Amino acid sequence: MKVAVFLPSGSLGGAEQVLLQIANAYAERGVVVHVYLLTNLKADDFKKRLRDNIKLICFETGRESIGIFKFFMHFVRTYNNCEFDFAYSSHVHLNAFVSVLRKFSALRIKKHIVRESTLIFNRFTGYRLKLFSFLYNIGYGKVDLIICQTELMKAHLVRNKPKLNTEKTVVINNPITPLNANVKFSNPYVGKQYIVSAGRLIPEKGFDLLIKAYQKTLVQFPELELVILGEGSCRLALTEQIEKADLTNRVHLRGWTNDVYSYFKYAKACVVASRIEGFPNVLLQMMTVNNSVASTLCAGGVDEIEGIHTCMVNNVDELSNAILLALRTDQIETRKLFDAFLDKNNIITYIRTIEQNVN
Incomplete structure (x- = not known):
């Protein structure tokens, strides 16, 4: 072949x-x-x-x-x-x-x-x-x-x-490739508590909304910081927003990295704040290593994944509440739900389903 x-x-x-x-x-x-x-x-x-x-x-x-x-x-x-x-x-x-x-x-x-x-x-x-x-x-x-x-x-x-x-x-649901059992993670923020999001810095990803929602969570989690991974055309606008909100030492635009899993694993919660997506693949990556995940309903199917705390798009208050819920998640039960979903959507099953449909 x-x-x-x-x-x-x-x-x-x-x-x-x-x-x-x-x-x-x-x-x-x-x-x-x-x-x-x-x-x-x-x-x-x-x-x-x-x-x-x-x-x-x-x-x-x-x-x-x-x-x-x-x-x-x-x-x-x-x-x-x-x-x-x-x-x-x-x-x-x-x-x-x-x-x-x-x-x-x-x-x-x-x-x-x-x-x-x-x-x-x-x-x-x-x-x-x-x-x-x-x-x-x-x-x-x-x-x-x-x-x-x-x-x-x-x-x-x-x-x-x-x-x-x-x-x-x-x-066909998007696939995820299981991580190698021997993969090693490295905590990028030792001694700090943070939430993380990732994607291109473009309007569709909703990082401007995430920064506002994060600011609201500080009332209950004052030690929390926000890390955003990725590059894009909105970097300058987001930097200005961060400076105006006096969050320069709390919100970190870390740029592109080839080790998103380490950031996701050690975060207190992972967040997808997008306004619109086909389906956010980063959500599956987050679910692989973290039990506390919040997401906007930016794509069909997000609401069907048990264990994710969801909210409407373009709503700062709802996004903030979803993040707070994720931070208080029953992690043991959520891990079971995530593993069951990811097991059904592995890359081998994905390709097998494709080949069955075309043959």
């Missing part, structure tokens, strides 16, 4: 992490896996997370438009040697591009599986939404399986693109 995985870059957002899990899981089975990055952005970091027996093809450019051209020329040159049993992609523009190349026989793929990464028709407007709509029209007709992360996402897609083949559109 031969498998291809296509990504825009090595930046490890939620969609990229799912594809990374897929690639590593196939490689662990001894399958030949080729991973293609359209650009070299964060390629070195991405490579470190791949199993040694995976072939990484990275196009030397920082622009996706150039990467798409290089991608096309690569497959023209290697046409006779590149035939894949399964191909995976998870970004609408890349899903469409791979599908079109396959349609015109420039790419030889037996089964093309695409994954929806967000609620496109809620998240975007104007020109970008029109572009995405066009890409759905030209690129999704020939795919073999469309994976939605939640029932809400499927309903959203079918409602906005009713001509898509609903028989090929399925809901």
